[in-house]
Amino acid sequence: MNRADAARWMAHAARIAWRGHGGAEPNPMVGCVIVAQGGRLVAEGHHRRCGGPHAEVEALRRAGSAARGATAVVTLEPCNHHGRTGPCSVALREAGVARVIYGCADPNPTAAGGAETLRRHGIDAEHVPHPDAARVTAPFLHRVRTGRPWVIAKWAESADGRIATRPGEPRWISGERSRAMVHRERSRVDALLTGMGTVMVDDPLLTVRGTRARRTPLRVVWAPRLGVPHDRAIVRTAREVPTMVAAPVEAISARVREADELRAHGIEVLAAADEGALLAELGRRGVATVLVEAGGGLVRPMVARGLVNAAWVFTAPHELGDAGPRSAAPMTAAELSRLDRAWTGRRGDDRVSLYLFPA
Ligand SMILES: NC(=O)c1ccc[n+]([C@@H]2O[C@H](COP(=O)([O-])OP(=O)(O)OC[C@H]3O[C@@H](n4cnc5c(N)ncnc54)[C@H](OP(=O)(O)O)[C@@H]3O)[C@@H](O)[C@H]2O)c1
Structure with missing residues (x-):
């Protein structure tokens, strides 16, 4: 040969x-x-x-x-x-x-x-x-070297790089086939991580639907100041789906009652100094893979600190226009173009790419 x-x-x-x-x-x-x-x-x-x-x-x-x-x-x-x-x-x-x-x-x-x-x-x-x-x-190799899980960020953006619609407009940016692919990716990871902005605006359930669940991912909310309302889907379903809210110890000790109430809903409240410490703890517990489904408020600092290993980016064909600073995708097309594009394909009308960050 x-x-x-x-x-x-x-x-x-x-x-x-x-x-x-x-x-x-x-x-x-x-x-x-x-x-x-x-x-x-x-x-x-x-x-x-x-x-x-x-x-x-x-x-x-x-x-x-x-x-x-x-x-x-x-x-x-x-x-x-x-x-x-x-x-x-x-x-x-x-x-x-x-x-x-x-x-x-x-x-x-x-x-x-x-x-x-x-x-x-x-x-x-x-x-x-x-x-x-x-x-x-x-x-x-990443897990062996760092002890942290492999972290994949995922977002759906419009042709003009927007990840959120204006209030009152339909919420979905990507098409049905892209969303089905996200559920398959969810079914393969050990944890789904989101941020408070997403919990407040989208109120996601963060479960695997419409596909065979290979794993039941732990749902994790990074909530730097706590303040997770009890009417959120994640809180209401915490008895059925493993759920964690992570925050710095100062936030937890400043809001002891709230932390206890979350625990009473079946949520584990974890003290972690920052997103890196949270990942290290998840790694210690055997979490091998994390899918981050959040906005730029959580994804951008994680990327900046080298905590993200890969990104699935779903790009819809239509433009959305500016719906405020929080509607900008976590990374620009120029930033993505400097990464290793490991795979690209189509799901319906959307373009899908997998980018890998340098080790
Ligand atoms: N298209 C997609 O794939 C996709 C996926 C997920 C989310 N999104 C969109 O992204 C937007 C949210 O992005 P994001 O950057 O704001 O949030 P995020 O990344 O989900 O969460 C982080 C942000 O939450 C805010 N936060 C912290 N504590 C909070 C609290 N108690 N109450 C309210 N907010 C708190 C923080 O902002 P401060 O510290 O500045 O308050 C932080 O920047 C939403 O419009 C959502 O629809 C889109």
Whole structure:
């Protein structure tokens, strides 16, 4: 397999890896393809769910004896440890794979060393970096490095960069298909974070609707001065859906009664110095992914402080006009253009792009 073929198969493995989003985390999303000598695809696999077989094992199972003498192209260095599943380095060796090409080295000290083990057993293991493999592994690398969840901001904007309509105008900016996609993304994350401006104006329910829920995301409101009215949908449904209100300790101690009332509604009130401290605490609790659905008041400072890793931007074809300072999208088109646009497509009349922030 030459370099160009290896790159092509790696891009394919990365595409497959994304299918694990919502199942694999907090493990990495990983994709693996087994390619026969001569370049025929034998089998493919991805890491579907945490605790389930790794991508290599899935692909090897499907390949059966056809794996003998083949090349395994995998987005992340095969693991070397006896976790919930056996080491992939052993599985690849036992299957008789001749060569392993991996796109990212494993930074996890307990899992790393897979390539070295393979080489010691006479299997040609080569690190061939590829941008698509790096993108799909980035959430995992970020968690290992920082202990914080992978944070995805999402917003729907008009053609002229507005995220809010004037009072009395229809609230939806993006189309039905975009909104369905947002519900699918919600169903894959561990937490949904919003700000007080959004709670006051939109009163969102922040639940997964119209799609199979892979996870039930925790709803989190960052409320720097508390003041969450009890008639908000999030408060009214807090007994059915896990809900948290986070605020600095000073705000909580200044409004003890309000905090107690929120608790009585079934809400956890968490003290966190700022948005970064909140994310660190969510990370400690095993939250791997957070989708931020808020306005610029919350998203902009988070971006400025390097707390946002990715952004889904839905751009509708129509213009809305200025509905005040809070109606401006969290980032301008010029700012977005400096980011890595990892994916772009269409949902109905809307353009959808996924941007990745520098690590
Ligand atoms: N199109 C979309 O995808 C989308 C998604 C979400 C929201 N939105 C729109 O974004 C707008 C809200 O954006 P935003 O930047 O204002 O809010 P936000 O990002 O949801 O929340 C942060 C803002 O909330 C304000 N805030 C804090 N405590 C508050 C309290 N007790 N009561 C009221 N506000 C409080 C803060 O402003 P101060 O500290 O200055 O008070 C802060 O800037 C809404 O019009 C909403 O419709 C659009």
